[in-house]
Amino acid sequence: MSLKRIGILTGGGDCSGLNAVIRAVTRSAIIKYEAEVIGIEEGFEGLIFDRHRKLTIADTKDILPLGGTILGTTNKGDPFEYREFDKEGSLTTKDYSQQSIENFKRLELDCLFVVGGDGTLQIGYRFFQKGLPMIGIPKTIDNDLVGTDYTFGYQTAVQVACDALDRLQTTGESHHRIMILEVMGREAGWIGLEAGISGGAHVILIPEIPYDLEKVLEKIHLRKEGGSPFSLIVVAEGAKEVGKEAITSEAASTRLQGVVQLGGVGNYIANQLSDRINLEVRCTVLGHTQRGGTPLAFDRVLGTRLGTRAVEAAAEGEFGIMVALKAQEIVLVPLESLAGIVRQVPVNSQLVGTAESIGICLGR
Numbered sequence: 578m579s580l581k582r583i584g585i586l587t588g589g590g591d592c593s594g595l596n597a598v599i600r601a602v603t604r605s606a607i608i609k610y611e612a613e614v615i616g617i618e619e620g621f622e623g624l625i626f627d628r629h630r631k632l633t634i635a636d637t638k639d640i641l642p643l644g645g646t647i648l649g650t651t652n653k654g655d656p657f658e659y660r661e662f663d664k665e666g667s668l669t670t671k672d673y674s675q676q677s678i679e680n681f682k683r684l685e686l687d688c689l690f691v692v693g694g695d696g697t698l699q700i701g702y703r704f705f706q707k708g709l710p711m712i713g714i715p716k717t718i719d720n721d722l723v724g725t726d727y728t729f730g731y732q733t734a735v736q737v738a739c740d741a742l743d744r745l746q747t748t749g750e751s752h753h754r755i756m757i758l759e760v761m762g763r764e765a766g767w768i769g770l771e772a773g774i775s776g777g778a779h780v781i782l783i784p785e786i787p788y789d790l791e792k793v794l795e796k797i798h799l800r801k802e803g804g805s806p807f808s809l810i811v812v813a814e815g816a817k818e819v820g821k822e823a824i825t826s827e828a829a830s831t832r833l834q835g836v837v838q839l840g841g842v843g844n845y846i847a848n849q850l851s852d853r854i855n856l857e858v859r860c861t862v863l864g865h866t867q868r869g870g871t872p873l874a875f876d877r878v879l880g881t882r883l884g885t886r887a888v889e890a891a892a893e894g895e896f897g898i899m900v901a902l903k904a905q906e907i908v909l910v911p912l913e914s915l916a917g918i919v920r921q922v923p924v925n926s927q928l929v930g931t932a933e934s935i936g937i938c939l940g941r
């Protein structure tokens with residue numbers, strides 16, 4: 578089918594590599610299919626409130642090394658359940674899906690590319706079920722989407738965490754301290770595990786393996802007795818102690834998003850350890866530095882491959898699918914098959930085994 582006009586939006590939390598996708602979609606749609614490209618602004622909010630602009634090749638010049646997304650994003654813009662405060666200050670939800678569909682039709686798009694994580698892709702699927710031609714492009718630093726081997730943004734986040742560990746190593750070793758690095762990873766510990774392995778961590782705590790504090794202390798004592806009081810601990814924000822829930826922040830601003838904000842487990846463990854061991858403990862929370870900044874080449878290439886394949890899929894009339902990396906190839910996966918499933922680290926996987934084989938304590 579010929580492509581006349583296509584749209585693209587970026588939704589959910591940002592990550593490095595989004596601009597590589599926008600650039601690839603724009604360039605290939607224009608160069609290969611002579612299509613017009615419309616950038617929907619601020620994720621699905623742009624579809625609800627009709628905010629968009631035309632993208633040209635010139636608009637995507639020099640954006641490959643840029644972090645973030647030139648289209649803007651939000652993780653609170655679900656058109657089916659849009660959360661907003663009413664005049665009295667109470668939180669309400671409103672269904673803007675019909676308004677979004679009308680805006681979509683007015684734009685006369687042959688296809689809308691939704692670049693996002695689980696939440697954004699599910700919204701895309703709901704619109705597809707309502708008859709709109711949607712194609713998903715998977716992103717998340719957490720690497721926790723099913724159907725794809727990697728999401729772009731992940732490798733960059735791991736590198737940021739690995740660099741931080743290299744820095745914490747020298748200061749921690751000089752002071753003979755226990756250094757804790759809290760990294761992102763809500764329900765999946767991929768960042769923590771790979772950053773920890775690459776950054777020489779002695780302990781890695783991830784959401785999939787509830788940790789036993791005694792095991793962590795055992796590891797630290799062993800190192801101390803072996804002549805090294807310094808220990809490097811990586812903890813994913815979603816990590817939890819055996820029998821306990823993940824540590825959450827009650828920040829009011831997150832109520833608009835409708836998801837619980839995690840964070841604080843690094844300091845929680847720092848306090849637990851300080852009470853039990855005669856060593857200084859320091860915690861660094863890496864936070865959103867893992868999401869910002871220049872993408873690694875891997876994420877730029879993956880984003881470019883996904884973007885160009887997505888445009889081809891649209892020309893082939895393949896909708897309701899997501900483009901995905903599987904065994905080095907970009908394949909098409911039905912959006913239906915994602916169904917909100919989180920791809921966690923399998924607790925007895927080779928990667929986990931690799932960590933334990935070199936003596937890393939996983940808190941079990």
Ligand code: F6P
Binds near residue numbers: 590591717763814839
């Ligand atoms: O899903 C990616 C992620 O980075 C999570 O690891 C983290 O919990 C979340 O986004 C934080 O998102 P935000 O602060 O933008 O709400």
